[in-house]
Amino acid sequence: MTELSAIRNTKADTIVTARLAVATSGEGFFEITAEVKRFLKQISARDGAVLIYLRHTSASLVIQENADPDVRTDLVTALRRLAPANAGWVHDVEGPDDMPGHVKSMLNGVSLQVPVEDGDLALGTWQGVYVAEHRATPHRREVVLQFCGACADSNTARD
């Protein structure tokens, strides 16, 4: 049923942190895979993992298919069905899209980690990393990127 691969070891003691600002244009999925890969290249990352953390409560982080854009259309539809607007929410002072946004953010989450191998994200073939915007209007969303592991360039990676 299961099978384990060869094992890779690294001596790793470097933590590198930056913040990524993402401008969304309203409800939908905004891919940041290329930005995360660029960050890893810039810091000469080797093996480890990158923590991706979203500092908001009405948007979320999602790893999903980056091939057919229809998938993201359907994901937005699915989230609307799970957390509809005008569903008798008590908290409605910030508009009909706000409380559904909180529910969607809770379900999807705002914190995820992706393993890094040889300086690149160990994503599956069809996986991309997305900021899912749940508000109707454009927002500026802030993402913390934090690599923990080994870097090739010790001058860059250590203090």
Add this chain to the structure above:
Amino acid sequence: MTELSAIRNTKADTIVTARLAVATSGEGFFEITAEVKRFLKQISARDGAVLIYLRHTSASLVIQENADPDVRTDLVTALRRLAPANAGWVHDVEGPDDMPGHVKSMLNGVSLQVPVEDGDLALGTWQGVYVAEHRATPHRREVVLQFCGACADSNTARD
């Protein structure tokens, strides 16, 4: 569309683990942000990340708005709609609130990481960390807190 900030580097090789017991009073959200911050202060944490892990299957961890309490009321309502009691569950020996609790725990999750900068959680302005209790009656819930990163006080933080 996106913009990367300045980058911070740390040489970090300390892992500090503790367990936090949380007494819940039944269904609802119980904030533990202050407890996690206190843990980070106590161990003189600097840069890194804290893993927050809940050792249960009918409660969950949620990062959500800590301003208007109506938001948490609506989140409880939303979860009840997504996983109603008396919905023909096969597993009903532990009461009508048990199986819905498992569903809610699966959707929200029990494992999350928050980046730590200068010894404090890098939460967004409106974010708090909550244990979401999905059972009707009070429970004692156990949370593992594990900081990985650099600590200021090497006597405390290293063995």
Add this chain to the structure above:
Amino acid sequence: MTELSAIRNTKADTIVTARLAVATSGEGFFEITAEVKRFLKQISARDGAVLIYLRHTSASLVIQENADPDVRTDLVTALRRLAPANAGWVHDVEGPDDMPGHVKSMLNGVSLQVPVEDGDLALGTWQGVYVAEHRATPHRREVVLQFCGACADSNTARD
């Protein structure tokens, strides 16, 4: 309300990565707890955390009750209700079970971390780690296991 335990410190700088292939037999939950524990034993892990990462978009990772199998039956039912087949999805070229699979994968997530203490997973009494297969037919799923922490055997664990 809350109570913090004694604190454990470790000097930890080892990252060990492997991939686990999991053969699923179609929709359902497939436990990998024993495989993750075996990996930790094989690398002489001590304290730290293991990142479990699934490289797919129509399956997910779930930590849930491993006692009564009825719970997993009900979890499958719950997911089918939340993301039904034939619900007017735009993306339907890969079969009626594909788009619901993407929704379930988004809700459950594909990335989680479990703390490791004394070389063993710090799971709760009733917790098991599962690959949740959301497609109707058997699939080969790939999981990245990455331990970050201290290992007892420095020859094995460091380069």
